Amino acid sequence: xxxxxxxxxxxxxxxxxxxxxxxxxxxxxxxxxxxxxxxxxxxxxxxxxxxxxxxxxxxxxxxxxxxxxxxxxxxxxxxxxxxxxxxxxxxxxxxxxxxxxxxx
Numbered sequence: 001x002x003x004x005x006x007x008x009x010x011x012x013x014x015x016x017x018x019x020x021x022x023x024x025x026x027x028x029x030x031x032x033x034x035x036x037x038x039x040x041x042x043x044x045x046x047x048x049x050x051x052x053x054x055x056x057x058x059x060x061x062x063x064x065x066x067x068x069x070x071x072x073x074x075x076x077x078x079x080x081x082x083x084x085x086x087x088x089x090x091x092x093x094x095x096x097x098x099x100x101x102x103x104x
Contacts, residue, residue, distance in 0.1 A: 001079070002072055002075035002076055002079060002086050002087070002088050003086075003087050003088070004068070004072075004087070004088050004089075004090040005062065005087050005088070005089060005090060006089075006090050006091075006095070006099075007089070007095055007096050007098075007099040007101050008099065010035075010062055010087075010089055010096075010101075011101065013060060013062065013087075014035075014037075018059065018060055019059055019060040019061065019062045019087070020039065020056045020059045020060070020061055020062070021035050021037065021038035021039065021062045021063075021064060022038065022039050022041050022046075022053065022056070022061060022062070022063050022064070023035070023038045023039065023040045023041070023064050023065070024041065024042060024043040024046065024063055024064070024065050024070050024071050024074045025040070025042065025043075025064075025065050025066060025070070026042050027040060027042070029066065033093070033103035033104070034093075034103060034104060035064060035093075035096065035101075035102075035103065035104075036102065036103075036104045038064065039056075041053065043065070043070045043071075043073070043074045046074055046077070046078070047074075047077060050078070050081055050083075053078060053083060054083065057083050057084070057085070059085070060085045060086075060087060061078070061083065061085060061086050061087065062087045062088075062089060063075050063078075063086065063087065063088050063089070064088075064089040064092055064093060064096075065089075065092045065093070066092045066093055066094060067091065067092040067093075067094055068088055068089060068090055068091050068092040068094075068095070069092075071088045071089060071092060072088045075087070075088050
């Protein structure tokens with residue numbers, strides 16, 4: 001089951017260096033603003049080549065997108081394909097910004 005986390009929980013994970021953040025939006029969306037040190041790998045690229053994510057499976061994987069929908073769908077796909085410790089940023093970057101968390 002993909003676990004939803006809120007912005008404060010993600011900040012705690014970042015501060016403890018417990019996760020890798022994968023931004024599943026398209027490149028142009030990523031370039032318009034993203035969480036620092038997040039890795040841009042679009043949802044469609046992940047669906048076409050899951051090995052892009054498997055190399056990060058030793059850490060908690062937090063998926064983010066604009067609203068949380070694409071990242072949740074991507075998380076379900078990853079779990080169905082044997083990748084554990086998958087988290088979804090609830091409300092995506094919209095929720096992140098509402099909580100006044102930084103984007104770069």
